[in-house]
Amino acid sequence: MDKKLTCSRRSFIKGTAATTIALGTAGSLFSINQSSFKTALAQEIQENKIFQNACPRNCYDTCSILSTVKDGILTKVDGNPDNTYTRGRLCVKGYSYTRSVYSPDRIKYPMKQKGRGSGNWERISWDEAYSEIAETILRIKKEYGSTLPICLNKYSGNFSIMQYGIEGMLASIGDHSIATGTPCWPAGIDAQTFDFGTIYNNDPEDIVNSKYLILWGVNPAWCAVHSMYFIQEAKRRGCKVVAIDPILTQTASKADVFLQIKPSTDGALALGMAKYIFDNQLYDAQWLARNARGYEEFFGYIKNNITLEWAADKTGLPKETIETLAREYATTKPANIWIGYGMQRHTNGGQNVRAIDALAAITGNIGKSGGGAQYAHLETWGFNYHAMVQEKPQDNRAHGNRAINMNNFGAEVLAADNPPIKMLWIACRNPVSQDPETSVIKKAFAAMDLVVTAELFMNPTVEMSDIVLPVTTTFENPGVNVSYWHYWMTLNQQAVKPLYEAKNDITIAMELSKKLNEMQPGSCTFPTAGDLYEWAGKEFNANIYSQFGINDWKELEKGPVKAKRGLIAWQDGRFRTPSGKYELWSEEAQKFGHHPLPVYVEEVKPSGKYPIRCLTPHWKLNIHSQFQNLDWMDNIDNTPRLEIHPKLAAQYGIAHNDNVKVYNEIGYFILPARITETVPVETVAAYTAWYKNRNYNVNYTVKAIPADMGKKATGMPGIAFHDNFVNIEKI
Amino acid sequence: MAKRLGFLVDIERCFGCHTCELACKNEYQLDPDIRWRKVYQIREDAYAMPERIFMSLTCNHCDQPECLRVCPVVAYTKRNDGIVLHNQDRCIGCGMCIMACPYKVPQYNQKQKRVEKCHMCAHKQDQGQKPACVTGCPAEALSVIDLETFTVLGTTEKLPGYPDPKITKPTTRFIQPSIGVQIRRDR
Numbered sequence: 001m002d003k004k005l006t007c008s009r010r011s012f013i014k015g016t017a018a019t020t021i022a023l024g025t026a027g028s029l030f031s032i033n034q035s036s037f038k039t040a041l042a043q044e045i046q047e048n049k050i051f052q053n054a055c056p057r058n059c060y061d062t063c064s065i066l067s068t069v070k071d072g073i074l075t076k077v078d079g080n081p082d083n084t085y086t087r088g089r090l091c092v093k094g095y096s097y098t099r100s101v102y103s104p105d106r107i108k109y110p111m112k113q114k115g116r117g118s119g120n121w122e123r124i125s126w127d128e129a130y131s132e133i134a135e136t137i138l139r140i141k142k143e144y145g146s147t148l149p150i151c152l153n154k155y156s157g158n159f160s161i162m163q164y165g166i167e168g169m170l171a172s173i174g175d176h177s178i179a180t181g182t183p184c185w186p187a188g189i190d191a192q193t194f195d196f197g198t199i200y201n202n203d204p205e206d207i208v209n210s211k212y213l214i215l216w217g218v219n220p221a222w223c224a225v226h227s228m229y230f231i232q233e234a235k236r237r238g239c240k241v242v243a244i245d246p247i248l249t250q251t252a253s254k255a256d257v258f259l260q261i262k263p264s265t266d267g268a269l270a271l272g273m274a275k276y277i278f279d280n281q282l283y284d285a286q287w288l289a290r291n292a293r294g295y296e297e298f299f300g301y302i303k304n305n306i307t308l309e310w311a312a313d314k315t316g317l318p319k320e321t322i323e324t325l326a327r328e329y330a331t332t333k334p335a336n337i338w339i340g341y342g343m344q345r346h347t348n349g350g351q352n353v354r355a356i357d358a359l360a361a362i363t364g365n366i367g368k369s370g371g372g373a374q375y376a377h378l379e380t381w382g383f384n385y386h387a388m389v390q391e392k393p394q395d396n397r398a399h400g401n402r403a404i405n406m407n408n409f410g411a412e413v414l415a416a417d418n419p420p421i422k423m424l425w426i427a428c429r430n431p432v433s434q435d436p437e438t439s440v441i442k443k444a445f446a447a448m449d450l451v452v453t454a455e456l457f458m459n460p461t462v463e464m465s466d467i468v469l470p471v472t473t474t475f476e477n478p479g480v481n482v483s484y485w486h487y488w489m490t491l492n493q494q495a496v497k498p499l500y501e502a503k504n505d506i507t508i509a510m511e512l513s514k515k516l517n518e519m520q521p522g523s524c525t526f527p528t529a530g531d532l533y534e535w536a537g538k539e540f541n542a543n544i545y546s547q548f549g550i551n552d553w554k555e556l557e558k559g560p561v562k563a564k565r566g567l568i569a570w571q572d573g574r575f576r577t578p579s580g581k582y583e584l585w586s587e588e589a590q591k592f593g594h595h596p597l598p599v600y601v602e603e604v605k606p607s608g609k610y611p612i613r614c615l616t617p618h619w620k621l622n623i624h625s626q627f628q629n630l631d632w633m634d635n636i637d638n639t640p641r642l643e644i645h646p647k648l649a650a651q652y653g654i655a656h657n658d659n660v661k662v663y664n665e666i667g668y669f670i671l672p673a674r675i676t677e678t679v680p681v682e683t684v685a686a687y688t689a690w691y692k693n694r695n696y697n698v699n700y701t702v703k704a705i706p707a708d709m710g711k712k713a714t715g716m717p718g719i720a721f722h723d724n725f726v727n728i729e730k731i
Numbered sequence: 732m733a734k735r736l737g738f739l740v741d742i743e744r745c746f747g748c749h750t751c752e753l754a755c756k757n758e759y760q761l762d763p764d765i766r767w768r769k770v771y772q773i774r775e776d777a778y779a780m781p782e783r784i785f786m787s788l789t790c791n792h793c794d795q796p797e798c799l800r801v802c803p804v805v806a807y808t809k810r811n812d813g814i815v816l817h818n819q820d821r822c823i824g825c826g827m828c829i830m831a832c833p834y835k836v837p838q839y840n841q842k843q844k845r846v847e848k849c850h851m852c853a854h855k856q857d858q859g860q861k862p863a864c865v866t867g868c869p870a871e872a873l874s875v876i877d878l879e880t881f882t883v884l885g886t887t888e889k890l891p892g893y894p895d896p897k898i899t900k901p902t903t904r905f906i907q908p909s910i911g912v913q914i915r916r917d918r
Contacts, residue, residue, distance in 0.1 A: 076757050079867070089869045095753035098760060221746040225869040232744055232870065248913070250746050253783040258913045316916045620748060631763035632756055636749055636770075647917065677781035681917050 047071075052080070052557065054481035054490035055094050056163075056474050057623045058156035058184075060204075060224035062483035063090050064560040065097075067475060067495040074101050074475055074496050082559040085205055085486040091225045092621060092633075099630045100473060101499065105457055105692070107470040108500035116445060116464050126501065129467055130515040136423055136450045137173060138520055144419040146398040151177035151413060154427040155406065156184070156624075160479030160492055161539050162506060162532070164388035166427045166454070169509030172390040172526035173516065175398035177421055179406040183435070186710025186718035188344035188375050191353035193713045194586040194594075195361070196569075197576025201374040202336075203487050203567035208233045209370035212332035215243045216356060217266060217343025221250035222620040224485065228254070240332070242325065244269065245343075247615065247685060248678040259325070260680060262316040263613055263722060264603035266343050267352035270359050271600055272311025273326035275302045277362060282330035284364025291573055292361055294585020294597065301597050314603075330363045334370030342617055345721040347604050350709025354589075354598030361582050367570040380482040380489060380547065380563055386538040387506060391525045407719045408704040410440030414447060426453040427471075427505060432460040433625040433690045436702040436719055439667055454508065459625055459690055460697070470502040477504035478536045480553070487563040489548055491536075491556035506532060592712050601708060606682075610664045610725035612648070613683045616698040617722075625690030640696050641674040642728075643685040649675050654730045662686065664726045667700030684728065701726050734812040735794065735878035736851065737902025739886065740787055743909055744872035747772060747785030754867025755789070755849070765838045767849040768864050777891035780913045786890050787873065789864065790815060790836045790849040791901030798828035798837055798848075806846075813878075813902060814851045822846050833894035834901070851875070878902055 053065040064080035077097045081088030100106075110129040114120040124132075140149045152170045154163075170176050182189075192199045207213065207230040220227040228251070235241055235256075243252035244259045244266065252258040261269060277283050278299050288295045312319040329335050337360055344353050357373045365371035404412045404421070409431055413421050424445065435441050445451055445464040453465040462468045476499065479492035498504070503511070513526035540553045549564040550556070570582075577583045590596045606613060621637055622628035642660050654660055656675045661668055662684070671686060679685050686698050707718035747770055755761070755768045768789035775781045792815045799807035799815060806821040807828065817828075817837070822845040828837040829846065837846045852862035856875070860866075865873045886904040888896045893905075 076760065087869075089867055090750070090754070091869060092749040092753050095750065095757040095867065098757065099763075221748065225746075225748050225750065228746060228870055248781060248783070250748075250783050254746055254911075256911050258911055258915075260913070260915045260917075262916075317914055321914050632753060635763050635766065636752065645917065676775060677917065678775070678783065 048075070051493045051495035052491050052559065053077070053475055053495060054160070054479070054492045055090070056160045056479065056481050056492070057093070057626060058159060059623050060220070060483065060485035061086060061091065061226045062159070062481050062486065062488070062490070063094050063226070064488065064490045065090065065094065069495050072496060074098055080490075080560060083488050083490070084562070085488055086226045087229065089226065093623060093627045096627060096630050096632045097473075097475070099632050100456065100627070101475055101496070103457070103630060105629070106499065106502075107455055107458060107462070107468055108502070109470055110501065111468050113466055113468075116451070116466065119463070126503070126511065129469060130512050132467065133450070133452055133512060134515040134519050137516065138523060140422055140449070141174070141523075146396075146419065147174040147176045148398050148402050149177070149419045149422040150425065151179065151404055151421045151423065152425045152427075153179035153406070153409060153429055153431060154425075155179070155182070155429045160474065160481050161383050161385065162387060162477065162479040162504070162536060163428055164385055165504070165506035165509045166425070167388045168390045169512060169524075169526050170425065171388070172393070172509075172513060172524045174393055174396040175401050177402040177404050177416065179409055180403035181406040181710065181716025181718075182714045183407050183719050185341045185344065185376065186714040186716070187350035187707035188339060188341060188353045189713045190592070190709035190711065191344070191350040192357060192373075192375050194589040195354055195357045195577075195583055198378070199376045200379060200569040201377045201485065202369070202372045202569050204374070204485055205230055206369055206568065207231055207336065208237060210234050210239050210334060210336035211370065212329055212335035213239050213241045214329065214335075214337045215241065215251055215255065216337055216339050217245055218338050218340025219245070219249040219251045219342070219617070221254060223618055227485075240328065246680055246683055247617070250620070259317055259321065262314070262680075263615065263683060264346040264348060264352070265315045267348060267355040267598070267600050268311050268314035269317065269322065270352070270355035271302055271306045271598075272308050272315070272322045273329065273359055274355070274362060275306040275308060275311070276323050276326035277330045277359075278302055280327070282327065283362040287364030287366075288362060291366070291575070291582050293579045293581040293583050295362065298358060298362075298584040298597055301599060305599075329359065333365070334368050335363065335365050336370060336372055336374065338374045342722065345707060345719065346723050347705060347708055347720045348601035349707045349718070349720065351594070351598060351601045355600070358584055358598045361584060366582065367568065367573055369568050372569055376484045377569070378484060379566055380487055382541070382543050382547070383480070383539040384541055387535060393522055393525055395522070403715060405716045407436075407706065407716055409435055410437055410442075410444040411704065413444040414440070422449040424448055424451045426451070426461055426465070430459050430461045430625040430690065432464050433697055434688065434699065436699050436704040436721070437666060438697055438699045440704075454505065457629060459629070469508060470500060471508075472498045472502045472504045476502065478533050480536055480539060480556070487567055488560045489556065489562075490560040491553070493557070494532075504532070506535060588712070592709070594708070604720070604723045606725045610727050611682070612726050612728060613722070614662060614698075614701060614724045614726045615683060615685045615722050616688050616702065616724065617685065619687035619689045622689045624688065628689045629692040634692065638691065640671050640687060640689060640691060640694070642671050643674050643676050643679045644728075645677060645679050645681045646675050647681045648684070649673060652728055652730060654728070659731050661729045661731050662701060662726050663729070664701050666703060669696060669698060669700050670731065671696060684726075733879070735902055736813045736856075737792060737876055737878050737904060738789065739874045739876045739881070739904050739906070741872040741906040742784060742786060742890065743906055744870045745785050745787055746870055747783060748869065751787050751864035751868050751873055754863045758852070758863035762840060762842065765840060765847065767838065767847070771892065773891050778908070779910050782908070782910060784908050786893065786905065787864070788834060788903070790851070791834055791899070791903045792851060794900035794902060797831040797833070797899050801827045801831040803827060810853065814853050814856075816850050816853065817846060817848050819843070819845050819847060833898050876904065878904075
């Protein structure tokens with residue numbers, strides 16, 4: 001199918017190009033060419049159908065896509081110009097979509113593996129797959145008296161609301177174990193929840209109105225490319241852009257000023273700045289008096305505990321630099337801070353975010369266009385989650401689901417007792433590649449009776465499963481997508497029929513429900529039939545309609561819509577904290593074991609044996625373990641590398657391209673070196689990714705150390721991914 | 732009136748995301764190992780401070796295209812607007828153009844045993860549209876200029892690592908990057 005598509009489109013283009021040349025040699029060019037092109041294009045347009053789609057990856061940008069379909073085949077994707085955030089453009093990943101839809105590596109039909117990790121797969125029918133899964137579910141239920149030994153681990157591979165069918169299916173068989181928490185951003189969420197009451201950012205298109213912008217531990221040039229336009233536009237209008245990061249990221253490389261801060265000391269910088277702002281009375285007393293709680297206590301803390309010398313020593317930045325930054329930030333209005341997710345992946349990450357929030361508060365930059373302390377938002381996520389909410393079967397005997405910490409998944413699955421966990425269902429997730437402590441994850445998988453994974457590709461998690469179920473891509477099923485950054489909503493239409501034997505999560509849930517009820521009537525409450533498009537419609541309610549200014553979700557067929565209100569966070573001054581004010585002093589924080597003020601919590605330092613910090617941020621050609629496995633990405637870059645400073649490399653006798661073993665007490669990985677001054681001397685960087693046919697996984701060295709915050713809003717603390725210390729060795 | 736179309740690449744705006752490259756690949760569904768457009772990283776030590784600077788390059792639609800000069804079967808033509816086209820039907824895959832092009836632009840397609848390259852989306856431009864790489868770039872770092880009318884002030888035809896433009900007189904022009912202040916701990 002793939003081949004046919006390539007040929008038909010390419011022969012079209014080449015045919016027309018050839019015509020041009022033939023005419024070109026004859027002499028007069030334009031008029032004749034145009035008519036021939038016009039005919040060809042008109043013909044092509046007639047044959048093509050255009051569908052609305054949305055990119056559902058776990059990314060800031062959630063692009064609105066226009067898909068071109070010819071003879072039932074997706075022939076290309078374009079950005080939808082109606083979306084004023086993505087502005088008719090996709091990213092390097094988005095433009096690769098035909099390669100994932102028609103990848104020869106897609107899982108095409110259900111398969112069963114004899115011996116986890118053996119690669120000894122055999123094709124089975126959907127009915128056989130459902131039967132084995134249903135038998136195991138019912139056997140476990142009988143043996144343990146409940147479905148608690150069945151554990152769902154599903155998260156962020158797909159943010160279309162329709163994908164919540166998997167949660168719905170598990171809820172329909174009864175109380176079960178469920179991976180709880182979120183690995184990537186919870187410490188920052190809790191920090192902002194203590195300060196503001198929830199996460200809530202200005203419309204990113206509003207960045208153009210900023211006059212001073214601090215990009216704090218965030219790398220939109222790789223992770224939110226469409227925001228870079230607004231940053232560059234702000235710059236053009238006179239905004240100064242400062243990037244604070246341990247790494248000279250691609251974003252930092254484009255900033256007016258780059259401050260190479262020591263990792264995990266962001267709170268010390270923020271508090272040092274606050275000290276300067278306080279000492280020089282550059283704070284907004286009026287805003288604080290009207291909107292904030294606990295500012296006297298906060299000023300008392302910084303007066304008595306913080307000095308600029310201390311901040312300079314902690315952060316590695318000169319005192320004068322901190323003074324200049326503080327003065328410029330406090331006196332240029334409006335000033336904006338974008339707080340990234342990377343900088344909160346530390347054991348003091350939440351506190352650091354609170355300290356940065358405090359800067360925005362004391363300077364009165366909150367609730368204003370061009371201002372703010374941006375992190376994320378869930379303001380447009382008020383759907384019904386119809387697919388997720390299901391009744392329990394009548395014989396449900398447990399008393400609620402059992403939460404298994406997603407951020408220490410392997411260890412918690414192994415430790416679960418009374419009853420133990422015997423079956424895993426993995427969807428929209430690749431824990432063997434992306435979770436910390438890969439070895440422990442593998443042990444947990446090995447201890448199961450049955451591991452079912454619903455996936456697109458044969459990734460490391462599928463390799464450790466018993467049954468794999470082929471799932472659809474976003475182009476093969478309907479859905480609705482919103483963003484945790486911008487304020488657009490896009491309908492995702494089914495553009496092509498599901499390929500091979502792939503099914504979407506809700507269809508899988510319906511058919512498994514049917515099988516369960518055949519085997520044991522009443523054992524599963526999930527509906528056994530239904531129209532998926534109607535299911536999309538069931539997610540809407542009056543609030544969503546009013547927020548987006550539409551009367552019916554079918555209006556989205558015309559194109560994406562943007563929220564009509566609430567685009568400047570906290571403009572109404574009604575914070576969602578217990579006091580209704582911005583809380584510099586938070587009793588809620590105290591309840592969760594933190595200091596009520598945004599105080600400095602000591603950063604973790606390397607030990608003697610493992611003296612090098614290893615940062616494992618995102619890579620530009622992928623998101624988590626997606627995209628880098630595709631041939632188009634492989635063609636751009638097929639070699640993960642260890643980024644290492646020339647001084648550190650010299651110490652270890654490492655030259656460019658030398659293979660380096662990166663190791664600590666829990667594991668190791670090996671990869672060639674890239675000598676670069678974009679990383680600090682005492683820190684190396686390797687990017688998290690899954691490469692096809694490469695045994696590369698940074699998480700063999702990453703421990704499941706909890707971040708300081710996350711429990712309040714997400715149920716579990718985050719992971720201090722960046723407090724990872726290693727040693728290196730040339731091999 | 733004849734034009735001299737060329738690409739203007741704003742290196743200050745470009746952040747090396749490779750989107751242009753894949754926007755092109757998506758438009759024409761190119762074979763996996765074929766790159767009509769290619770994003771190159773400029774040496775980190777080429778500027779005053781270590782930076783991540785890139786140049787996005789494709790066919791330079793040269794004023795004196797070497798590919799056209801050396802091709803034994805006249806597969807190459809240059810339109811009145813300056814676009815250099817390659818006719819795959821005439822191509823015999825001899826690879827002379829690949830050797831002659833200082834920019835390594837012509838790509839050899841192993842399956843078809845012939846060469847292929849960027850045609851600047853000539854058919855789109857004839858329709859008043861822009862090339863796929865230009866419309867796909869999230870940074871708006873790419874544009875098509877007519878060197879007959881474009882004011883070249885503030886642009887350059889040279890970048891570190893970019894072959895000497897004297898050989899083929901490429902029509903690609905660049906806007907130089909500005910190098911920001913860096914407060915670093917290693918120097």
